[in-house]
Each structure stands twice: as C-alpha cells, then as structure tokens.
Amino acid sequence: MSDIDSLQPPKILKEFGTLHPINQTKDYLIKVLAEMGFREVHGPEIETEEFNFDMLNIKKSHPARQMHDTFYVEGKKNVLRTHTSPVQIRSMLETNPPLAITSAGKVYRKDDDATHLPMFHQIEGIYISKDVTFANLKDLINKILYQLFGNDVEIRFRPSYFPFTEPSAEVDILSKDKKWLEILGCGIVNPVVLENCSIDSNIYSGLAFGLGVERISMLKYGVNDIREFYKSNLDFLSQFK
Amino acid sequence: MKVIYQDLVNLLQTKPTIKDLSSKLFQLGHEHEIHNNIIDLDLTPNRGDCISLAGIARDLKPFFGEVKLPELYEGSFEELDLDFKNLSPEDCPKISFLELEVSELNMPYKPYLENYFKTLGNNKVNFFTDISNYVSYELGQPTHCYDAMGIKNQIIFDNKVVNSTFQTLFDTEVSLNGKNCLFIQDGEIINLAGVMGGKKLSCTTDTRKVLIECAFFKPESILGKSVKYNINSDAAHKFERGVDPSIQIRTLKRFIKIVEDHAKILSIKLKTCEYGNHNKISLPINTDKINKILGTKLEKREIINILDNLSFVIEDGNIKVPDHRHDIFNLNDVAEEIARVIGYNNIPSSPINLESIIPAHIISNEETIKLELINSGFSEVINFPFCSSDKTNTIKIDNPLDINKNKIRTTLKDSLIDNLLYNERRQKDSIKLFEISDLYSNKDNIIEQKRMIGIIASGRIGHNYIEYSQKINNKYINKVCDFLSGKFDFEVTEIDRKNLNTKNNNKIYYIEFEISNEEESLIAKNNIKKPDIKFIEYNPVSEFPSSSRDFSFSVTDLSKVDYVLDSLMNAKANNLKNSFMFDFFINKKSNEVKIGYRFIFQSKTKTLSDEDVSHSIDEILNPILKIDGVKIPGMHL
Numbered sequence: 001m002s003d004i005d006s007l008q009p010p011k012i013l014k015e016f017g018t019l020h021p022i023n024q025t026k027d028y029l030i031k032v033l034a035e036m037g038f039r040e041v042h043g044p045e046i047e048t049e050e051f052n053f054d055m056l057n058i059k060k061s062h063p064a065r066q067m068h069d070t071f072y073v074e075g076k077k078n079v080l081r082t083h084t085s086p087v088q089i090r091s092m093l094e095t096n097p098p099l100a101i102t103s104a105g106k107v108y109r110k111d112d113d114a115t116h117l118p119m120f121h122q123i124e125g126i127y128i129s130k131d132v133t134f135a136n137l138k139d140l141i142n143k144i145l146y147q148l149f150g151n152d153v154e155i156r157f158r159p160s161y162f163p164f165t166e167p168s169a170e171v172d173i174l175s176k177d178k179k180w181l182e183i184l185g186c187g188i189v190n191p192v193v194l195e196n197c198s199i200d201s202n203i204y205s206g207l208a209f210g211l212g213v214e215r216i217s218m219l220k221y222g223v224n225d226i227r228e229f230y231k232s233n234l235d236f237l238s239q240f241k
Numbered sequence: 242m243k244v245i246y247q248d249l250v251n252l253l254q255t256k257p258t259i260k261d262l263s264s265k266l267f268q269l270g271h272e273h274e275i276h277n278n279i280i281d282l283d284l285t286p287n288r289g290d291c292i293s294l295a296g297i298a299r300d301l302k303p304f305f306g307e308v309k310l311p312e313l314y315e316g317s318f319e320e321l322d323l324d325f326k327n328l329s330p331e332d333c334p335k336i337s338f339l340e341l342e343v344s345e346l347n348m349p350y351k352p353y354l355e356n357y358f359k360t361l362g363n364n365k366v367n368f369f370t371d372i373s374n375y376v377s378y379e380l381g382q383p384t385h386c387y388d389a390m391g392i393k394n395q396i397i398f399d400n401k402v403v404n405s406t407f408q409t410l411f412d413t414e415v416s417l418n419g420k421n422c423l424f425i426q427d428g429e430i431i432n433l434a435g436v437m438g439g440k441k442l443s444c445t446t447d448t449r450k451v452l453i454e455c456a457f458f459k460p461e462s463i464l465g466k467s468v469k470y471n472i473n474s475d476a477a478h479k480f481e482r483g484v485d486p487s488i489q490i491r492t493l494k495r496f497i498k499i500v501e502d503h504a505k506i507l508s509i510k511l512k513t514c515e516y517g518n519h520n521k522i523s524l525p526i527n528t529d530k531i532n533k534i535l536g537t538k539l540e541k542r543e544i545i546n547i548l549d550n551l552s553f554v555i556e557d558g559n560i561k562v563p564d565h566r567h568d569i570f571n572l573n574d575v576a577e578e579i580a581r582v583i584g585y586n587n588i589p590s591s592p593i594n595l596e597s598i599i600p601a602h603i604i605s606n607e608e609t610i611k612l613e614l615i616n617s618g619f620s621e622v623i624n625f626p627f628c629s630s631d632k633t634n635t636i637k638i639d640n641p642l643d644i645n646k647n648k649i650r651t652t653l654k655d656s657l658i659d660n661l662l663y664n665e666r667r668q669k670d671s672i673k674l675f676e677i678s679d680l681y682s683n684k685d686n687i688i689e690q691k692r693m694i695g696i697i698a699s700g701r702i703g704h705n706y707i708e709y710s711q712k713i714n715n716k717y718i719n720k721v722c723d724f725l726s727g728k729f730d731f732e733v734t735e736i737d738r739k740n741l742n743t744k745n746n747n748k749i750y751y752i753e754f755e756i757s758n759e760e761e762s763l764i765a766k767n768n769i770k771k772p773d774i775k776f777i778e779y780n781p782v783s784e785f786p787s788s789s790r791d792f793s794f795s796v797t798d799l800s801k802v803d804y805v806l807d808s809l810m811n812a813k814a815n816n817l818k819n820s821f822m823f824d825f826f827i828n829k830k831s832n833e834v835k836i837g838y839r840f841i842f843q844s845k846t847k848t849l850s851d852e853d854v855s856h857s858i859d860e861i862l863n864p865i866l867k868i869d870g871v872k873i874p875g876m877h878l
Binding site: 031038076080134237239 | 267268269270272285286287288460461464465468533534535536537568570571573574576577580581585586588589590591592593595596597598611614615616617618619620621622623624625626627636637638639640641642649659660663664667669672673674679681683688690703704705706707708774776777778779780781782783799802806822825827829832834
C-alpha cells in the first residue's frame with residue numbers, strides 16, 4: 001500500500017490549440033521556397049485592375065475580367081485580387097532583376113459550390129534573371145514537388161494557357177490510385193509582362209509558378225471537402241496539432 | 242466540345258487508335274474525357290481555332306499527317322442583291338451572305354449528318370438550321386439562317402445602346418440593355434449578333450429559301466453577352482474565342498455541298514463585305530531565341546518543319562501566323578508551339594543556381610502571438626471577409642454573391658462570434674479561437690489596410706481536473722494575454738449574449754487590436770520556437786451528435802492509482818471520441834482517491850443509442866473495475 005501522504009496528483013496535460021491547417025501548409029511552402037532561394041513579399045488583397053489584370057497581360061476582353069468571375073468593389077474602381085500575381089508585379093516594379101520572390105495569401109473569385117470557394121489561398125513564385133529557360137522551370141517544379149510528395153512521385157507537364165506566361169504549363173502528379181491530379185500552373189514569364197514592369201525582355205527572362213494552398217492541403221492531409229477548412233469546427237481544427 | 246472519334250479520324254491521313262489520339266491531345270494541351278467513341282474536349286480559351294473537327298485535326302497534323310477537309314461545293318455563285326449596311330465595321334470587319342433556294346428535300350439525312358445528331362444527342366431543328374449546326378461542328382464557323390421570305394428591306398448591323406426586349410429563336414424573351422451588336426430590319430432587332438437569332442425571321446421546317454449570314458465578329462464585341470442574357474449559345478462560345486476570318490467562303494461552300502446532298506438547289510447567290518485588311522502577324526525566324534526560351538538545342542530545320550505542319554508559313558526569313566491563330570504574338574508563343582509538338586515531358590530539366598534564404602532568427606510579432614495563443618489552447622480560424630455591415634467606412638462589393646453580404650468586414654468580431662456559436666451548437670464547452678487578417682476600410686476615398694487580430698473565448702478554461710470547474714473569466718483572459726501588455730493597445734470586452742441566438746449563458750470575452758510588426762520584437766522575452774509542420778492524416782468529422790458519460794472512480798488500493806490513471810487515459814472503445822479527467826481528489830480521511838472521468842462518444846454513421854453507448858462503456862470499464870480496490874460507488878456491472 002502506498003502512503004497517502006506521499007501520493008502526488010497527476011500531471012496536467014497541457015491542451016494546445018492549433019494553427020489553421022491552411023496556414024500550416026502555406027508556411028511550409030514558404031519555407032520550402034525560401035530554402036530554394038525565394039524571398040517572401042506581401043501585397044494588398046484589394047487591387048487595381050491595372051495590377052490585377054492589365055500589367056499581367058490579361059486583356060479587357062478576357063473572360064476572367066467579367067463581373068461573373070471577379071469581385072469588383074467601390075463602383076468598379078478596384079477588385080478583390082483574383083490571384084497573388086499583382087504582388088509580383090509590384091516587386092518587379094520596385095526591384096531590379098535578378099530577383100526570386102514568393103507571395104502567398106488570400107485571393108477571391110466569384111465562385112461558390114462544392115469544389116470552389118469565393119476565397120482561397122495561393123502561393124506563387126517568380127524568378128527573373130538572364131537566360132531563364134523552360135528547362136529551368138521544369139527542374140525547379142520537379143524539386144518543389146519532390147519536396148512535397150517525395151522523390152518517387154511521378155510528374156507530368158502539359159501545355160496550358162495563362163496570359164502572363166508563355167509557354168504555359170499545368171503540372172500533374174500521379175496519385176496512389178494511379179490517377180493524374182492537377183497540382184500547379186507555371187510557365188515562362190510572358191515578355192509583355194516584363195516590358196510592362198520596365199524589364200528589358202531582350203536581356204531578362206523569367207519563370208513563374210502558382211499553387212493552390214487548399215489543393216495541396218487537401219492532398220497532404222486527405223481532406224476531401226474544401227469547405228471543411230472554413231467551418232471553424234473545433235473537431236476539425238483540433239486534428240492539426 | 243464533343244467530337245465523334247470516327248469523324249475526327251476521317252480527317253486524318255493516318256488512322257490512330259482512340260488511345261493514341263488521346264495521348265497526343267494531352268501532349269498538345271487539349272484536356273479531354275472519352276466516353277464510348279465521343280471525345281469531350283475542354284479547350285483553353287486561347288484556342289478558338291480548335292473548336293471544330295477540322296481545327297482539332299489541323300492541330301494533330303504533326304502527328305497524323307495532312308488533314309483531309311470535307312468536300313466543298315465546286316460550282317459558281319450568282320451575285321446577291323442584298324441591301325446591307327454595316328454601321329460598326331470595327332466590330333464586324335468581314336461578313337458574307339448566301340441566299341439559297343431549294344425545291345424539294347430528300348429525306349432522311351445522309352449517314353454523316355444523321356450520325357452527328359444521333360451520336361452526340363443533338364436535337365434536330367429544321368433542315369437549314371441543322372446544316373448550320375453541323376457545318377459549325379465541322380469547320381468551327383457559326384452561321385445564322387434567316388427565312389429569306391422575311392428579308393424585305395435593308396439589314397443594318399450596328400453596335401449600339403438599346404433598352405428593349407428581344408424574342409430569341411428559342412422563343413424566350415430577353416431584355417437587352419447597354420451596348421449590343423445587333424442586326425436590325427425596319428427598326429426591329431432580328432438577331433443578337435454572335436449570340437442568337439430572333440424568332441421572327443427564324444427558319445422552320447417549311448423554309449425553302451434561306452439567307453445564311455456568315456460573319457467574323459471581334460471577340461471582345463461579343464464577350465460576356467451570352468452570360469449577361471443567360472443564353473446558352475455555341476455561336477457565342479466560338480465568336481468569343483475568335484473564329485477564322487478567312488474561312489467564310491469555304492464554310493458557305495460546305496453548306497451548299499451538304500444542301501446539295503439532300504435537296505434540289507434552284508439558286509445560289511452570294512454577297513461578301515470586307516472592311517479593311519485583316520492584320521496579319523509576322524515574326525522573324527530566330528531559332529536561337531526559341532531554343533533559349535525552351536532550354537533546348539533544336540535545329541532550325543526541325544523547328545521550321547513543326548511550324549510548317551501547324552500551318553505557319555515560312556517566307557523571307559519570317560514566320561507568318563495563320564489567320565485562324567488569334568493567340569500568337571511573339572516568339573514565346575511560337576516556342577510554345579514547338580514545345581507542344583516535341584512534348585513538354587521531352588524537354589530536359591536544367592537547374593538554376595539560387596542561394597537559400599536563411600530564416601530570420603527573430604520570429605515576428607504576429608508569429609509570436611500565434612504561438613503564445615496556441616500554447617494557451619487557442620485555435621486559429623480563417624473566415625471569409627463578406628459581411629452586411631452598415632458602417633460608413635465599409636468597402637462595398639459591386640457584384641456580391643449574396644446581396645446580404647455585400648461589404649468587406651472592418652472587424653473580426655462578428656465572424657468570431659459566429660464561429661463560437663457554431664461550436665457551442667456542436668456541444669463544445671470550452672471555446673478559444675483567434676483570427677489574424679488584413680482588414681480594409683475606405684477613409685476619404687483611400688483604402689486603408691490594417692493587420693488585425695481578434696481573440697474570443699467562452700466556456701470552461703480547460704479539460705483537466707483543475708480547470709474544468711473554472712469558467713473563462715476576465716482574470717483568465719488577462720493572464721493569457723499578459724505577454725501582450727505594454728506592447729499592444731487592447732482591452733478585454735464582454736460580449737452581450739442578448740442579441741445572439743443562443744441559450745448558453747457562459748460569458749464571452751473578446752479582444753481585437755492591430756498587430757504591427759514594427760513594434761519591438763516580443764520573442765526576446767518569450768523563448769518560443771516555431772514547431773515543425775507535420776502533415777497528419779485527417780479523420781473526417783462526424784455530423785452526428787455526441788454522447789458523454791461521467792464516472793467517479795474510488796481507488797482504495799493506492800498502489801493502483803497510477804495503473805488506473807494509465808488505463809483510463811489509454812482506454813479504447815467503439816465510437817470513443819475523446820476522454821478527460823475532470824476530477825482528482827485525495828481523501829486522506831477515508832484513505833482513498835476519487836477520480837472523475839468523462840468519456841465522449843460519437844459515431845460517423847448514426848446517432849448513438851443508449852445501448853450503443855452502454856456497450857462502449859462496458860468495453861472501457863470492465864477491465865478497470867476488475868482491479869482490486871477500484872470501484873464506482875453505486876454502480877454494479
């Protein structure tokens with residue numbers, strides 16, 4: 001029998017809260033890119049059409065600029081940024097190449113259904129220097145995806161279309177159940193965009209890429225419904241400690 | 242766009258299998274799904290030239306050889322005397338009209354035409370409209386058919402502001418407003434140009450004399466109209482992406498050929514109108530530059546061969562972009578063409594040399610606050626910024642998804658109250674949340690941006706035998722936020738539950754303040770290290786209610802206390818979601834230890850019955866109550 005006087009009450013197990021899983025993924029991606037040499041920059045979520053569209057070679061006639069795809073604010077004076085690319089434009093205007101930057105944050109599209117939300121998170125990167133090639137882009141994307149999904153992940157590049165990159169690509173990875181999953185968009189920075197930022201496209205070229213943070217989170221954590229991230233349900237959040 | 246595999250293969254010199262075809266379509270960037278023999282293509286918006294059988298076949302030429310185009314009418318035309326006035330040639334720089342008169346129709350349709358409707362499940366409308374739809378499928382150029390008996394006076398094309406109703410050929414009424422490209426006769430709109438024709442002059446099964454309009458509209462003149470007026474239109478889809486300005490005569494000849502296959506033609510009359518020259522793009526052949534963009538070492542001969550196969554004309558040291566390509570403006574565009582044909586996966590990888598950025602030793606204020614709060618059991622949430630605030634400095638959304646949420650929030654408070662109530666409804670008894678976000682407001686027409694944090698808490702302090710009996714109060718909140726004192730300007734407020742839809746009466750505490758990363762770093766006083774991020778395997782959350790059971794154990798054999806605690810902590814049972822010790826009391830008088838434990842059960846598939854819970858309780862309690870000196874007073878299993 002133990003002596004009751006020497007009996008100690010049990011230690012209290014500390015209850016920790018949790019960082020939001022989307023921010024955990026975002027922080028992880030920023031760290032991965034920092035290790036690859038990309039410096040993080042920030043920008044506003046309310047943007048001008050000039051920075052969100054014009055400077056990125058998204059013409060007035062592009063469907064993305066329609067009222068049914070973009071949130072306009074204050075009598076069409078500004079938009080809720082539809083991507084984090086305007087942050088890159090601001091950086092290119094402020095900093096002379098060579099530069100390697102990444103921007104992450106909230107972006108907005110006029111969507112709301114089971115697979116799309118009006119607000120989600122993107123992380124983008126851009127590298128501008130002399131003689132940047134599509135071969136460089138492939139190498140960088142491969143490295144990012146190996147870091148995220150392991151060195152044995154199977155990767156495929158296929159042509160796509162983004163007004164701000166040319167050539168443009170979408171990149172898929174092969175899932176465990178042998179299905180190709182779209183994972184990111186990327187390309188060689190369109191020389192029109194460089195010229196818009198007063199960068200001589202005869203001397204400099206660049207590569208750019210963008211990932212959906214929710215998409216990566218869903219794959220990494222195994223969350224099937226994107227809406228779960230924004231219910232603020234403690235049963236959900238507490239799992240990501 | 243859906244195409245029938247056999248129709249596509251008929252245009253190709255070699256006859257690839259559907260698998261080979263699919264592989265090359267992916268290589269070219271044409272995403273698709275295949276169902277039976279139908280290829281359902283999801284084309285990128287820059288490739289309007291591919292929205293047809295001939296367009297896709299043309300893009301596949303580098304792999305499957307010369308494209309065999311459909312048969313055309315080879316006879317002559319009479320001149321059409323049509324009074325047409327184009328008041329907006331910049332929106333419609335080229336247009337042709339064909340008038341056809343037939344005497345009799347030989348039905349049924351020839352197999353190629355019949356198969357188009359049958360296999361793709363398209364509805365037949367009338368003879369001329371059916372051919373119009375089929376020709377658009379084959380060649381990508383939409384045409385519009387008017388019953389020519391209704392064309393009696395001048396037809397005007399204009400892009401002008403209107404406020405009137407328009408009866409579409411589908412017999413729906415559309416209220417037009419703003420600027421629209423229109424065809425007008427006698428002051429009446431007969432066609433919403435590039436989108437859909439009108440009911441009044443539409444063809445019927447009785448039509449024997451037809452006026453076929455075949456136009457090139459500038460994509461930006463048509464863009465957004467079908468969405469604006471909720472008209473689902475194949476023509477608008479094509480015009481918005483750009484059609485081939487040089488294909489009109491070929492389209493009309495194909496139209497006549499199909500009519501010839503089915504009817505006796507009495508007359509063929511044509512009128513073409515062109516306003517100015519189409520601006521052709523020409524780029525220098527610079528194979529070094531193309532190789533520099535791609536990081537390849539392709540020979541000039543190889544590059545020229547690819548471009549030639551894609552209908553680019555190489556002439557006088559220049560690459561002449563074909564009329565149907567509206568997406569080629571510079572050598573980067575040309576490089577993409579080369580890369581598509583070579584295959585992106587066949588381009589080698591080559592590393593770039595960038596130095597790693599060493600993470601800052603000092604963690605920012607924002608990160609410090611986050612980590613401190615997490616340490617105190619607070620969880621981070623992220624909310625949408627849309628709200629219904631009526632504050633004057635709120636930024637208004639012009640086109641909100643929900644008219645009741647047409648502003649951008651200027652405080653995090655309302656979102657966090659919603660989050661708290663949501664969790665209370667889900668039987669959570671200790672809720673501690675925070676959110677960090679940029680907030681925007683309009684100050685004298687200047688958008689002001691602030692980085693703000695909101696912290697909300699209510700209910701029990703914690704799930705352990707000391708804190709479970711204590712409710713979150715002002716003292717607790719101030720203790721949690723002690724590390725912020727003197728660094729940030731904030732005050733703890735109590736939120737009144739009066740206007741909240743809840744029966745819960747726990748007090749709600751709230752703090753909101755601006756985070757400025759220019760402030761003195763907090764990390765020096767708080768030795769906090771950023772945790773490594775682990776990607777756990779997520780366990781889906783149940784939508785069914787949970788059931789909890791509390792037990793008070795009496796342990797009289799004190800040597801078994803640790804063992805009992807260990808057994809309770811590691812208890813496993815069906816549907817057991819969570820458990821914690823809410824009481825621990827050493828009773829020196831009776832020489833016993835009292836342990837209070839709560840078990841929470843929840844199923845992913847159903848609402849648990851008392852019987853279900855009892856079974857799980859038995860699984861947990863049986864082994865513990867077999868221990869000598871352990872019992873639950875008043876309970877007999």
